[in-house]
Amino acid sequence: MEGKVVKVGGVEVNLADAVRDPRGVEDIAEDILQEMGERRLRQWDPKLNIFAHASDIAEWDDILLNKYHTIFTSGKKSCEACQQGPCDLSAKNGLCGLDLEAHQAREGLKEACRALARQLTHARDLLNYAIKIYGKEKEIDLGPYEEYPMTNVSMLCGFYPKNLADVERALSYAEAQLAELLYAVNNGNESAKDLVEKTMHAGSLTFLAMEVAETIKMCIFDFYNAGKVEPTEYKDWPKMQTPVGLGVVDTSKPVICFMGNDFLPAWHAVRIIKERGLEDEIEVCGVGAAGHDIPRFYEKAKVVTSATKARLAIRAGIPDVIVVSEMCLPFDVVEEAKKIGAKVIAYGYKADFKGVEDKTELPMEELVKYLEENDAVQVTIPEKAGELAVEIVKKAKEGKKAALLSEAEIKEKAAACKACDSCFNVCPNRLMISRAMKAAKEGNLEKLSEIYDECVFCAKCEHVCPNGLPIIDMIIGASIEKIKNDKYMMRPGRGLISHIEWRDLTFGFVLGGNGPGMVYIIGCGKYPGAEKDVAEIVRYLVDRNCFVAVAGCVAADAAKYFDEEERKYIFEKYLAAGLLRGFVNLGGCTAISHIPPATYKGTMIGSGYTPKANWSQIVDYQYTRLPLVVLIWGAATEEMFTVAMGFARSGVSVVVGPEGFKFKTWLLGNKHDRSKWQMFDGITGRIREVEPCPVHMIIPVETKEEAITMIAKLFHRPLALRDPRLASLEAYNEAHKNFFGEYSDDWHLYVRSEHEIHVMRRMEMLRLLEREHGWVIEGPRVKKARLRDGRLVDMRDYVENYGIQLGRYSTVVPRLVIKEMVGGAVAAPSEEITKMHGVPKE
Amino acid sequence: MAAKEPLDIAKYLKERKGKVLVMSGWLCEKLELDGRRLIDYAVELANKLDAAVAATGNTVNAVRGKVKATKKMWAAEIPLYLKYDWKEPFERPEVVVLIGYTPDAARALATAMAGLVETVVLDSVEVPEATISLRTMTIDKWKESLKEIMKNLG
Ligand code: SF4
Ligand code: SF4
Numbered sequence: 004m005e006g007k008v009v010k011v012g013g014v015e016v017n018l019a020d021a022v023r024d025p026r027g028v029e030d031i032a033e034d035i036l037q038e039m040g041e042r043r044l045r046q047w048d049p050k051l052n053i054f055a056h057a058s059d060i061a062e063w064d065d066i067l068l069n070k071y072h073t074i075f076t077s078g079k080k081s082c083e084a085c086q087q088g089p090c091d092l093s094a095k096n097g098l099c100g101l102d103l104e105a106h107q108a109r110e111g112l113k114e115a116c117r118a119l120a121r122q123l124t125h126a127r128d129l130l131n132y133a134i135k136i137y138g139k140e141k142e143i144d145l146g147p148y149e150e151y152p153m154t155n156v157s158m159l160c161g162f163y164p165k166n167l168a169d170v171e172r173a174l175s176y177a178e179a180q181l182a183e184l185l186y187a188v189n190n191g192n193e194s195a196k197d198l199v200e201k202t203m204h205a206g207s208l209t210f211l212a213m214e215v216a217e218t219i220k221m222c223i224f225d226f227y228n229a230g231k232v233e234p235t236e237y238k239d240w241p242k243m244q245t246p247v248g249l250g251v252v253d254t255s256k257p258v259i260c261f262m263g264n265d266f267l268p269a270w271h272a273v274r275i276i277k278e279r280g281l282e283d284e285i286e287v288c289g290v291g292a293a294g295h296d297i298p299r300f301y302e303k304a305k306v307v308t309s310a311t312k313a314r315l316a317i318r319a320g321i322p323d324v325i326v327v328s329e330m331c332l333p334f335d336v337v338e339e340a341k342k343i344g345a346k347v348i349a350y351g352y353k354a355d356f357k358g359v360e361d362k363t364e365l366p367m368e369e370l371v372k373y374l375e376e377n378d379a380v381q382v383t384i385p386e387k388a389g390e391l392a393v394e395i396v397k398k399a400k401e402g403k404k405a406a407l408l409s410e411a412e413i414k415e416k417a418a419a420c421k422a423c424d425s426c427f428n429v430c431p432n433r434l435m436i437s438r439a440m441k442a443a444k445e446g447n448l449e450k451l452s453e454i455y456d457e458c459v460f461c462a463k464c465e466h467v468c469p470n471g472l473p474i475i476d477m478i479i480g481a482s483i484e485k486i487k488n489d490k491y492m493m494r495p496g497r498g499l500i501s502h503i504e505w506r507d508l509t510f511g512f513v514l515g516g517n518g519p520g521m522v523y524i525i526g527c528g529k530y531p532g533a534e535k536d537v538a539e540i541v542r543y544l545v546d547r548n549c550f551v552a553v554a555g556c557v558a559a560d561a562a563k564y565f566d567e568e569e570r571k572y573i574f575e576k577y578l579a580a581g582l583l584r585g586f587v588n589l590g591g592c593t594a595i596s597h598i599p600p601a602t603y604k605g606t607m608i609g610s611g612y613t614p615k616a617n618w619s620q621i622v623d624y625q626y627t628r629l630p631l632v633v634l635i636w637g638a639a640t641e642e643m644f645t646v647a648m649g650f651a652r653s654g655v656s657v658v659v660g661p662e663g664f665k666f667k668t669w670l671l672g673n674k675h676d677r678s679k680w681q682m683f684d685g686i687t688g689r690i691r692e693v694e695p696c697p698v699h700m701i702i703p704v705e706t707k708e709e710a711i712t713m714i715a716k717l718f719h720r721p722l723a724l725r726d727p728r729l730a731s732l733e734a735y736n737e738a739h740k741n742f743f744g745e746y747s748d749d750w751h752l753y754v755r756s757e758h759e760i761h762v763m764r765r766m767e768m769l770r771l772l773e774r775e776h777g778w779v780i781e782g783p784r785v786k787k788a789r790l791r792d793g794r795l796v797d798m799r800d801y802v803e804n805y806g807i808q809l810g811r812y813s814t815v816v817p818r819l820v821i822k823e824m825v826g827g828a829v830a831a832p833s834e835e836i837t838k839m840h841g842v843p844k845e
Numbered sequence: 846m847a848a849k850e851p852l853d854i855a856k857y858l859k860e861r862k863g864k865v866l867v868m869s870g871w872l873c874e875k876l877e878l879d880g881r882r883l884i885d886y887a888v889e890l891a892n893k894l895d896a897a898v899a900a901t902g903n904t905v906n907a908v909r910g911k912v913k914a915t916k917k918m919w920a921a922e923i924p925l926y927l928k929y930d931w932k933e934p935f936e937r938p939e940v941v942v943l944i945g946y947t948p949d950a951a952r953a954l955a956t957a958m959a960g961l962v963e964t965v966v967l968d969s970v971e972v973p974e975a976t977i978s979l980r981t982m983t984i985d986k987w988k989e990s991l992k993e994i995m996k997n998l999g
Contacts, residue, residue, distance in 0.1 A: 072925055074924060074957050075956070076953035077956065078955075422985070427983075428970045428981055431947065433872055433875070433876060433947060437984065438984070531871075661871070661947065664921075664947070664949055664953040664954070665953065669957075671921060671925045673925055673926070673929050675932050676929060676930060702921050703950075703953075705901060705903075705920060705950075706871050706902045706903050708903050709901075709919070743905050744905065744906050745909075745917060747917070
């Protein structure tokens with residue numbers, strides 16, 4: 004295709020060479036090329052993915068999927084996606100040509116589309132509301148400390164949105180992409196690989212949707228936003244002001260509890276509460292996403308628990324009024340609320356509950372009367388839903404029923420248990436309920452109370468109990484003291500990590516320092532063990548010099564630690580900033596969208612590359628250099644699988660707890676296959692063998708000890724400098740030895756010299772290299788090392804043949820080998836370019 | 846149908862003695878069937894079948910020194926190595942026995958290993974994706990079934 008020719012300094016670029024189809028996006032493409040500048044354009048041919056379709060990022064996705072094996076976990080062998088079905092794919096392809104692997108891959112895409120749809124509609128609701136109130140010209144201003152606004156958008160679309168009209172352009176693009184992905188879910192016979200690429204695309208689009216929501220929250224509704232705060236204040240900002248836990252709500256006062264993903268009714272309820280001076284009279288609390296959003300604009304808000312445990316909040320009798328919007332883990336809120344006599348306001352068009360009528364058009368007085376007489380009402384206007392909650396909450400309190408079972412009642416009910424163990428066999432945590440029932444029957448409630456610690460209140464047990472036992476109520480009734488004492492404090496979410504902080508992080512983790520890496524922990528509260536495990540993971544990592552950030556429901560559970568010695572909660576124990584040993588809360592579920600931009604910032608600061616529709620270059624840089632890992636602990640929603648796929652595509656490895664065994668796709672690297680662990684010396688194009696790292700992109704683990712150890716292993720990056728290499732190897736060795744009583748079978752693959760082994764462990768490890776791997780050691784020095792092909796060579800040869808020293812331009816993307824040097828096909832770089840970059844000539 | 850009686854499972858495993866790998870998952874340490882931990886069943890099973898134990902989760906600490914061979918392994922990596930490169934310090938197995946995994950994890954692992962090895966799941970929930978599995982049953986019956994399998998392995 005003929006395209007417009009753009010002149011950047013002395014370089015001419017034909018847009019048709021840089022963009023698959025430049026029509027309609029010439030302005031964006033030209034801007035990006037000008038921003039890249041002559042110097043970059045002389046080094047590499049640009050390839051821009053403006054308004055990317057999945058296949059526009061195939062250059063990168065192919066590299067990833069050639070390196071990592073997709074392991075599919077769906078056992079479904081029959082396809083019913085189209086009218087020709089069902090087709091049994093176990094022996095042969097379907098009528099359309101679809102094979103079993105592709106079918107399994109499609110199961111993943113289907114799940115990802117569900118998550119994407121949920122996030123897109125949430126973002127769309129907020130955007131439409133913002134446009135309605137403020138107009139499309141409303142400026143996007145994330146503050147002076149956010150230099151790169153909305154990079155999830157810019158990475159896919161090619162521009163930084165300047166106003167709501169730009170945001171809408173980006174969101175409309177993502178909505179159209181969802182339609183395209185849904186088409187692939189139900190049609191055609193694509194390969195498994197194409198479908199996995201599309202699933203990753205859904206992940207990237209989910210970040211975009213979450214980013215739109217998050218941006219509106221920060222720009223329009225004044226949520227806490229680190230972009231607007233002086234970086235010198237970060238270390239103690241936002242303040243430790245948010246109470247967390249079931250025991251923090253003062254139930255002697257009327258309580259409004261917000262559940263679901265939408266904060267708008269809460270925003271208006273808080274506005275009215277403030278206008279009427281009711282802050283000390285009405286308790287405002289939240290569960291799940293809303294629970295984490297409200298404290299970002301209301302300092303008196305309380306977080307009760309995660310979305311997974313919303314049912315617990317109700318059964319424990321906390322709310323008088325529940326305002327529920329669309330939920331990531333839907334359950335029958337109205338039925339649950341009836342059990343304690345709480346009133347339900349279902350907000351929005353998506354919060355459709357059977358039998359609940361939409362009475363939005365009624366005047367407030369009549370609406371109040373209607374809800375007094377009924378259990379629930381649907382209201383689709385946020386101002387009205389918020390006002391109704393405030394109006395009704397005092398009266399609602401009067402109608403409340405006693406929620407908790409007495410000891411005698413528990414004992415009596417337990418006697419009806421027939422020990423059929425239907426409950427045990429569906430319980431995600433394999434909790435032995437019948438054993439606890441037996442003890443309870445005899446008057447010992449201790450075992451039921453032990454179950455409380457690991458129960459996620461999913462109600463699967465109650466659902467299958469043939470005797471209809473209220474198992475959850477019995478567990479709660481046996482744990483009243485635990486509920487009362489569930490009291491902690493946290494910092495509310497702060498939004499983004501600023502580029503200023505990234506400069507510090509770069510010094511602590513990339514250029515030197517002794518931080519092994521940065522960990523982002525997300526999750527929904529569906530833990531495989533006790534919820535306090537999250538805080539233990541955080542403490543372990545921060546105490547070992549990591550930077551840790553949390554986002555989503557997991558943040559409230561991470562708060563559940565109090566240091567008796569220091570008399571400090573975990574959020575005040577560590578610095579609240581993006582630093583070595585820093586620990587920050589980004590916010591609720593949509594704040595997950597701050598994680599990819601945080602990683603892109605590392606790349607931009609390190610390389611100066613343009614984060615606009617320039618996927619391969621940005622992601623290649625961070626994938627090969629930055630020690631970043633996401634831990635998903637307590638995954639319950641499709642969103643978690645979807646963002647895991649998105650993170651992998653962004654070059655960030657993901658460790659996921661036991662719920663990850665249910666993820667439809669794992670992306671695992673084979674450390675034994677040396678052909679997979681190679682990259683290009685970016686100057687000469689020569690292929691170099693490197694360490695198998697990061698060895699996996701998505702891997703499920705079983706225990707928190709496995710999670711910590713795998714995180715440490717995945718910090719390794721082939722282009723990391725010596726000190727970060729030492730720090731990550733030490734973290735890996737220490738964890739493996741402490742938790743499993745032995746060193747791993749692969750730690751030696753990450754050693755390039757004795758200087759990368761921590762001094763405290765050096766002699767021990769050198770001996771092991773000698774004894775188990777046949778290296779030649781002299782005193783504290785490596786004399787000869789064994790290459791992966793088995794040859795014993797001196798250190799000069801070792802360094803020459805393994806690992807890569809020329810970090811600056813090295814790459815896994817062939818296009819990004821500096822073009823002027825490849826095979827001498829093009830002239831060597833000019834003196835000027837060489838001087839500018841300090842490019843070492845070979 | 847994957848579900849089989851304990852006696853049939855014992856017979857099946859006995860015929861494959863020496864070709865089996867036992868995978869012990871994290872629930873092996875958590876679950877106790879009236880005083881006996883699941884990990885003890887895993888160890889007994891491995892010894893009776895002359896099998897190594899791929900100890901996943903944290904179970905290696907409870908298995909070390911009690912079976913002919915064991916190693917800390919990662920459950921999700923095992924299907925990968927079975928498919929591409931088996932470089933472990935014990936023979937590549939023909940049968941993998943899973944014990945101590947949630948039904949969801951066992952289903953995923955059995956699916957991932959399908960066509961590579963035969964899989965036997967010894968949980969109290971039937972796992973149709975496995976080659977062979979116990980039926981869904983009560984905790985008491987599960988305990989009895991495990992005992993019966995052990996007894997019939999000799
Ligand atoms: S509610 Fe608790 S005990 Fe019941 S199945 Fe869920 S996790 Fe298990
Ligand atoms: S399902 Fe009901 S009757 Fe059966 S063991 Fe569980 S609590 Fe008892």
